Amino acid sequence: MNKNKDERLKDLKESDTLMSAMTDQQKHDLPHTIQNRKAPIYLDYQATTPTDPRVVEKMLPFFSEQFGNPHSRSHFFGWEAEDAVEIAREQIASIIGANPKEVIFTSGATESNNLAIKGVAQFYKEKKNHIVTVVTEHKCVLDSCRHLEQDGFDVTYLPVQPNGLIDLDELRNTITDKTAIVSVMGVNNEIGVIQPLKEIGAICREKGTFFHTDCAQAVGKIPLDVEEMNIDLMSISGHKIYGPMGIGALYVRRRPRVRLVPMINGGGQERGMRSGTLPTPLCVGLGEACAIAEKEMGAENERLRRLRDRMYQSIVGRLPEVYLNGDMDQRIPGNLNISFAFVEGEGLMMGIKDLAVSSGSACTSASLEPSYVLRALGVDVEMAHTSLRIGFGRFTTEEEVDDAVETIIKEVERLREMSPLWEMHNEGIDISSIEWAEH
Amino acid sequence: MAYSDKVIDHYEKPRNVGTMDKNDVSVGTGLVGAPACGDVMKLQIKVSEDGIIEDAKFKTFGCGSAIASSSLITEWVKGKTIDEAGSIKNTQIAEELALPPVKIHCSVLAEDAIKAAISDYKTKKGA
Numbered sequence: 001m002n003k004n005k006d007e008r009l010k011d012l013k014e015s016d017t018l019m020s021a022m023t024d025q026q027k028h029d030l031p032h033t034i035q036n037r038k039a040p041i042y043l044d045y046q047a048t049t050p051t052d053p054r055v056v057e058k059m060l061p062f063f064s065e066q067f068g069n070p071h072s073r074s075h076f077f078g079w080e081a082e083d084a085v086e087i088a089r090e091q092i093a094s095i096i097g098a099n100p101k102e103v104i105f106t107s108g109a110t111e112s113n114n115l116a117i118k119g120v121a122q123f124y125k126e127k128k129n130h131i132v133t134v135v136t137e138h139k140c141v142l143d144s145c146r147h148l149e150q151d152g153f154d155v156t157y158l159p160v161q162p163n164g165l166i167d168l169d170e171l172r173n174t175i176t177d178k179t180a181i182v183s184v185m186g187v188n189n190e191i192g193v194i195q196p197l198k199e200i201g202a203i204c205r206e207k208g209t210f211f212h213t214d215c216a217q218a219v220g221k222i223p224l225d226v227e228e229m230n231i232d233l234m235s236i237s238g239h240k241i242y243g244p245m246g247i248g249a250l251y252v253r254r255r256p257r258v259r260l261v262p263m264i265n266g267g268g269q270e271r272g273m274r275s276g277t278l279p280t281p282l283c284v285g286l287g288e289a290c291a292i293a294e295k296e297m298g299a300e301n302e303r304l305r306r307l308r309d310r311m312y313q314s315i316v317g318r319l320p321e322v323y324l325n326g327d328m329d330q331r332i333p334g335n336l337n338i339s340f341a342f343v344e345g346e347g348l349m350m351g352i353k354d355l356a357v358s359s360g361s362a363c364t365s366a367s368l369e370p371s372y373v374l375r376a377l378g379v380d381v382e383m384a385h386t387s388l389r390i391g392f393g394r395f396t397t398e399e400e401v402d403d404a405v406e407t408i409i410k411e412v413e414r415l416r417e418m419s420p421l422w423e424m425h426n427e428g429i430d431i432s433s434i435e436w437a438e439h
Numbered sequence: 440m441a442y443s444d445k446v447i448d449h450y451e452k453p454r455n456v457g458t459m460d461k462n463d464v465s466v467g468t469g470l471v472g473a474p475a476c477g478d479v480m481k482l483q484i485k486v487s488e489d490g491i492i493e494d495a496k497f498k499t500f501g502c503g504s505a506i507a508s509s510s511l512i513t514e515w516v517k518g519k520t521i522d523e524a525g526s527i528k529n530t531q532i533a534e535e536l537a538l539p540p541v542k543i544h545c546s547v548l549a550e551d552a553i554k555a556a557i558s559d560y561k562t563k564k565g566a
Binding site for chain 2: 342344345346370380382417
């Protein structure tokens with residue numbers, strides 16, 4: 001923990017140096033949000049994670065020293081790059097209990113999810129035309145399914161319970177002999193809840209359908225074992241686990257064999273499932289990120305749980321009308337998703353601008369709709385507008401958590417004093433009984 | 440999202456936050472917006488015997504632009520007649536605060552709020 005803190009301080013000093021090296025004019029030209037930033041605290045680890053310096057160090061030689069094409073079979077440059085890629089493949093396989101031959105490199109979890117769902121559906125379409133997924137999946141899973149619907153596939157979108165988890169009996173009843181694939185995420189990106197993967201895998205195996213799981217937010221956060229959990233395909237992301245952006249992987253089971261139609265055609269790399277020259281430094285980075293996560297997960301989860309509980313207890317202890325979204329127990333330790341009733345999320349984020357968090361409020365999304373994940377839990381639209389997602393990770397310190405708590409509480413109290421809804425609530429008026437003019 | 444300096448100023452130092460007695464016949468109250476849409480504004484005006492707005496107060500649930508729009512309009516309407524206040528256009532608010540297109544609805548809400556407050560005052564006065 002001390003080492004992480006030191007590393008963080010070093011990073012901050014370097015960024016200070018960068019600022020002081022700028023002329024006043026250059027500083028003036030910076031976006032307002034950066035000019036006003038005093039000591040920004042990063043609490044958005046579900047959006048992305050910084051690449052661990054140990055990962056960067058492993059990657060660097062593969063840019064300009066060991067730069068060979070890992071698919072060049074005829075000379076040393078190719079061989080050394082290939083060796084590095086194969087070590088990375090083993091590191092990735094190891095953290096999920098797979099055989100390295102079952103790991104396919106991709107550009108990220110979005111591509112992995114597309115390839116898994118569309119690839120399997122297209123391959124088996126003569127016999128099977130049904131797909132099962134969940135309403136709270138990531139957009140790339142849902143959108144892949146929508147495209148398959150346009151191609152004539154039937155898709156069942158399972159609802160979730162108020163805690164964010166699926167009902168296993170409902171899953172069992174939904175699967176038919178026409179179901180080609182079931183896709184259920186391991187950990188939700190907004191609310192951090194962990195789906196019962198082992199139970200889902202057992203049901204899929206019993207019913208004779210493939211089980212795909214988007215584990216972008218799960219790898220390195222929860223123990224995963226593709227054998228024990230009967231997982232047939234698993235999507236992995238680099239930048240969610242302190243690896244680089246632009247790299248991911250797809251686990252594809254060999255026995256019993258899962259077959260899929262490739263999305264990208266070409267030289268037939270990655271067992272023909274994903275053509276294209278492998279980016280050696282990125283593959284090495286993803287491998288190292290997995291190796292570190294596998295080694296440190298136990299202790300790190302304990303540390304994060306303490307930080308997370310410290311924040312949550314402080315907030316609920318000092319602020320009334322605060323609600324946790326998603327199950328507290330079946331949840332990764334690095335996530336909180338909280339609705340601060342009567343305070344609009346975007347307004348709140350403006351007040352806590354030194355904290356990098358995200359909001360389920362409509363105003364922060366391109367669609368101008370509040371979070372579909374929170375809505376799927378049955379959270380009222382107005383409560384969805386008041387939510388913040390707070391993500392903790394490897395470089396979060398206790399001081400940062402304490403600072404964040406004070407900032408959030410102070411700002412929620414200030415905005416509530418300004419909120420007509422808070423005033424009405426305190427007068428005992430039921431806000432849902434009022435006929436609001438929707439606009 | 441880049442906010443203009445004026446929006447930030449009103450957000451950080453909002454003018455005229457508060458509540459007046461809504462049962463007072465000289466007070467008009469406008470409550471517009473909806474929690475489900477992410478913004479609700481309550482605007483109150485206190486009108487003198489000769490039809491001049493002596494005081495204005497607001498409370499707003501919403502983003503920074505919504506808070507700034509309501510704060511600004513309370514400043515503008517003070518000292519105006521109710522007719523003058525009722526003729527304030529949302530475009531004037533949007534221009535003053537340099538609101539981006541996605542935030543224009545915040546200025547519309549502020550215009551609606553002052554109109555609703557005036558209408559409430561007139562109803563009470565007429566009754």
